[in-house]
Amino acid sequence: MIIQKLTMENFRQYYGRQTIEFAKSDGNQIVTVICGENGRGKTGIYRAIMLALFGDVKLDQDAKEADIYLANVKAVEEQNCDGHGAFCSVKLCFTYHGDTHTIERKYFAMKDAAGKQKEQLHEVRLVNETSEEEWRSEKDIREIIQQIVDERVKHYFFFDGGERIERLTRVSAQQKQEVTLGIKNLLKIDQVLKSRDVLKKVLSKVNKELEKNSTGDYKKAHREMVNLQERLDKMEHSEEVLEQKKIENNARLAQIDEALSAFDSMKADMKDREVLEMKLGAD
Numbered sequence: 001m002i003i004q005k006l007t008m009e010n011f012r013q014y015y016g017r018q019t020i021e022f023a024k025s026d027g028n029q030i031v032t033v034i035c036g037e038n039g040r041g042k043t044g045i046y047r048a049i050m051l052a053l054f055g056d057v058k059l060d061q062d063a064k065e066a067d068i069y070l071a072n073v074k075a076v077e078e079q080n081c082d083g084h085g086a087f088c089s090v091k092l093c094f095t096y097h098g099d100t101h102t103i104e105r106k107y108f109a110m111k112d113a114a115g116k117q118k119e120q121l122h123e124v125r126l127v128n129e130t131s132e133e134e135w136r137s138e139k140d141i142r143e144i145i146q147q148i149v150d151e152r153v154k155h156y157f158f159f160d161g162g163e164r165i166e167r168l169t170r171v172s173a174q175q176k177q178e179v180t181l182g183i184k185n186l187l188k189i190d191q192v193l194k195s196r197d198v199l200k201k202v203l204s205k206v207n208k209e210l211e212k213n214s215t216g217d218y219k220k221a222h223r224e225m226v227n228l229q230e231r232l233d234k235m236e237h238s239e240e241v242l243e244q245k246k247i248e249n250n251a252r253l254a255q256i257d258e259a260l261s262a263f264d265s266m267k268a269d270m271k272d273r274e275v276l277e278m279k280l281g282a283d
Contacts, residue, residue, distance in 0.1 A: 001148055003049070004100075005093040010075040010086055012044040020045065052092040052103050053145055054154060055124070055138070069117050071109035076117055085110030087122065096148050099130040103141070 005021050008014040022032040036042055043059075050056040051070070058068055071088035079086040089106040103126045109119040126141045127134045135141050145151075184190065207226050214222055 001094055001096045003092065003094045006045065006048060006052075007091040007093075008044075008048050008089070009091075010072040010088040011048055011070060011090055012072060013039075013041040014044060015072050015074055048090040049092060050154070052090045052105055053149065054151055055105065055142075069109070070107050070119055071117065073117070076109050076111065080111045088119075099128055102127050102129060103145070 002024075003022050004024065005019060007017065007019045009017045020032075020034075023030055034042055034045060047056075047059060050059065057070065058066075062068060071086055075086045075088070086109050087106055088109060089104060091102060091104040093100065093102045095101070104124070105121065106123040107119050108122040109117055112118050123136075124138055124141060125134065125136050126144060135144065184193070207222070211219060211222055211226065
């Protein structure tokens with residue numbers, strides 16, 4: 001999959017129609033670098049790509065309780081003055097296995113009686129420009145995009161900022177788990193792993209039959225082998241449980257550190273307030 005062009009119309013910070021053409025991966029132009037100060041729309045571009053492909057309105061870094069508005073506020077206010085709503089859209093053009101595709105999502109936005117911006121999906125459309133096929137069903141489009149970019153590994157191909165890169169380069173249990181899951185999903189070996197589990201169950205059944213029908217030293221040796229395998233399985237399971245607990249504890253520790261940092265800042269503010277109150281009292 002090679003992204004060629006992104007068009008945004010009245011989307012987030014991008015008022016009117018704005019188009020970004022990416023490097024075509026031919027000749028010397030193989031990388032597109034997007035840089036800018038905070039609040040200038042870098043994340044908006046990332047958000048537009050995730051919205052176009054997967055319909056993601058919220059990103060990982062968005063607070064759960066945060067209201068995310070897709071339509072440009074200025075465009076909505078202009079139309080609201082005339083008693084109308086505004087359309088916003090993102091359109092992504094990309095190539096896959098030689099075919100050119102465009103996927104577009106369009107939203108309608110307007111303000112309610114209380115002045116709060118309301119938005120709803122108006123249209124979604126995927127077109128294979130090469131074969132001239134077209135899909136407008138969310139279900140059909142999701143299935144096709146899933147074949148191109150597995151949604152489970154989208155964050156390894158599309159991500160914003162250095163936080164995820166930092167996590168992937170940190171030697172920790174969290175890193176191991178994230179990289180392991182990413183590799184499994186990327187290689188799509190879920191079915192292989194399921195087959196392995198099935199084979200384990202079959203092997204267990206065969207071992208029981210062997211033990212039942214064997215005699216003498218062979219039966220004794222076979223029983224020892226089965227016992228060792230059972231111990232090994234239990235140890236591996238215990239290791240996985242401990243690894244998961246370690247990840248959870250590290251996450252909890254990070255939350256506590258963040259809370260302590262906020263408390264220290266609040267404590268300093270309270271101390272400054274006390275000093276000011278003492279000065280005011282003295283005056």
